[in-house]
Amino acid sequence: MNGNENIPHLFLATLSKTKDFDKSLSQLLEKVGTDFNLSHITIRERNTLEYTLKTTYEWCLRKEDSSLNQLFPMTKSEWDTMAKQFDDEFFFYSTDAVTEKPSFFHVAILEKDLVGTISFEKRSAQHPWAPEELDVLKCVGYITANALLKKRAYRQADRAIDKITHFDPVTNLFTYSAFCDQATNLVQTLFTKQRMAILYADIINFKYLNDTYGVTEGDKLLRAFAHYIKKSPKNLCATRIFSDTFVMLVLLDEKSTPDSIQKRINSISNHFLKSQRLLYSRCNLEIACGVSEVNDSNLNVVLFIDKANAARKDLKARFGFGCLVFNQELEKQIEKENNLLNAIPNAFENQEFFFVLQPKVALETGKITGAEALVRWKRNDGSHLPPSDFIPLMEKTGDITRLDFFVYESVCKYLQERLRKGLRTIPISVNVSRRHLKNPLFVQTVEALILQYDIPPELLEFELTETLFLDNPEEALFLQENLHKAGFTLSLDDFGSGYSSLNLLKKMTLDIIKIDKSFLEGESINSVDKVIIDSIIHMAKLLKITVLCEGAETLEQVQYLRKAHCEIVQGFYFSKPISIEAMNLLLDTDKIFVIPNAPETLLSC
Structure with missing residues (x-):
C-alpha cells in the first residue's frame, strides 16, 4: 500500500491539533485523493433546510467538476432511502451509472440521525476497491466524521452562546x-x-x-x-x-x-x-x-x-x-440637568446646601408648635436654585439619600445647640425619600444620629408621602413601623392627594396627617373642599390623630380651618420658610400669631 496504512494516523494527529481545521482537512483530502487514485472526495453536511445536503469540503481531480457550496435538496422519502443504505458499520457502495460497477464508497456522519456523508469516488470504475484500500478509507472516513461532529458541536455551542449573548430570550430581539x-x-x-x-x-x-x-x-x-x-x-x-x-x-x-x-x-x-x-x-x-x-x-x-x-x-x-x-426645549433641560449633575459633588464639598424652617402654628393658641426643615442650594456664585430643579434629579441619581442625611444631621446639630443652651425647642419634621426603603439600616443610622447629638427622638418628625407606600407598600410599612418603635413622630404628608389615603390609615401607625395644600387653592375654599376637609378632620379626631393643614395663605382660609377644629396650620399666611436665625428670634421672643375672629358670614358657611 506504499505507506498508505499510515494515513489514518496522519488524519488523527493533524485534525486533533490543527488551529486551521478547514485548511488542514483540504490538504489531507488532497493527499488521500492523489495516493488512492481517486477523482472526487466530497463531504456533504445537512443544511439548515430540512432534507438538504450542502457540499462543505471537497477535493476533485478536475476543478471544473467541483460542487463546493452547492445544495442537494431531497424529499423525505429520498432522504430515508439514502439513510437506510448505510450498514451496521455506517458505510455503503454505490455504482457508476454508466459502468454499473461500484465506483463510490460512502461513510456516514451520524449524530442521533444522519447529518452528512463522506464520499470517495474512484478515478476509474474498471478497477475494483481493494480490501486494504477500503480499510484505510473507512478509518479516514470515521476519523473525519468524528472531527466534523466535534466542529459541529463547537459551532452549535458558539451559536448557543451567541444567542445568549446577543439575543433576548423572551422576544429574540437583540440584547x-x-x-x-x-x-x-x-x-x-x-x-x-x-x-x-x-x-x-x-x-x-x-x-x-x-x-x-x-x-x-x-x-x-x-x-x-x-x-x-x-x-x-x-x-x-x-x-x-x-x-x-x-x-x-x-x-x-x-x-x-x-x-x-x-x-x-x-x-x-x-x-x-x-x-x-x-x-x-x-x-x-x-x-x-x-x-x-x-x-x-x-x-x-x-x-x-x-x-x-x-x-x-x-x-x-x-x-x-x-x-x-x-425637541430643543428638552435639549436645554438635559443640558441643565447634566450641568447640575456635575455640580452636585462640589456642592456637598463646598457646603452649598443648607436648610430653612417653616413654622407650624397651633390655631388654638397662635403659638409655634413645630417647623418643617426644607433644603436649599446656594451656589458659590450667590445664585439660589429652587428645590424643584435639583430634588427630582437627585431622586433619580440616588444623591437624595446623602442630601437627606445631611439635613437630618444639620437639624440634630441645631436642636442640640438649643437644648444645650436651655432654649425653647420644638419638633422639626424632615422628609423621607423612597430611596431609603432600599436601605435596611436606615432606622439604625437615624438612631445613631440622635444618640450622637443627644436628641430625644420625639423632637424629630419624619414625613412620609403616600407615593412611598404606593411604590413599595411592604417596605414602606416596615419602615414606618420601625421608626415609630424607635420613638420618632410620624406624619403622612399630602393626605388626600391620592387614591389610597384612607386605606393607608388602616395600616399605618400615625401621629399626624397633613392635609394636602391642593384643598386650599384659590383665595377662598369651595363647598366641596370644605366637606372633604371637615370629614378628614372629624375622622382623624376619632382615630386620635393630629391634623395639620398646609398651604394656608389667606386669613379666610385660616379662620375656616380654626372653625373646622384643625389643630395646626403651616403656610405663607403665618410665615414663608425662614432662616435658622429668624426662627430662633420667633422662638426666643415666644411669638404669638393673632388670628382675628371670622365674620358671621364665614362662620355660617
Missing part, C-alpha cells in the same frame, strides 16, 4: 449591547443616504397585565410586540432593554416632520393595540414612545437613545401615553 453595536454600524453605513431615528417605547399598564393575566400572557404580549416591530419595513434593528421597554432604530421618510412622525407612530401603536385590547380587555393598554432623530453619525448612538428616553419620560409625565419627538 442592548448587541443592538448598540448593530445600530452604530447601520448609522455609519446609511447616514448619508437615509434619515434615521431612535424610538424608545414602553407598554403602559404592562405590570397590571402581568399581575392580572400572569407572566406567561405578559411574555406573549412582549413577543407579539417584538414580532410587530420586526415585520415593519421601516425597522432596522430593535432591542428589549428590560421588562416592557423597547428601543428601535428605524428609517424615516425624507419629508418627515416632528408632527408627521408623531401621527404615524401613534397610528402604528393603535393598530397593534387594537388586537391586544381584545385579548386583554381588563387592561387599559397604551404605548408611550419617545423619538430622537439621528442627526450626526459621529455621535455615540447611546446619546440618541438617551434623548428618545427623555422625550418618552416627558411625554408620560405630561400626557401619560402617545408619541413625542425630542
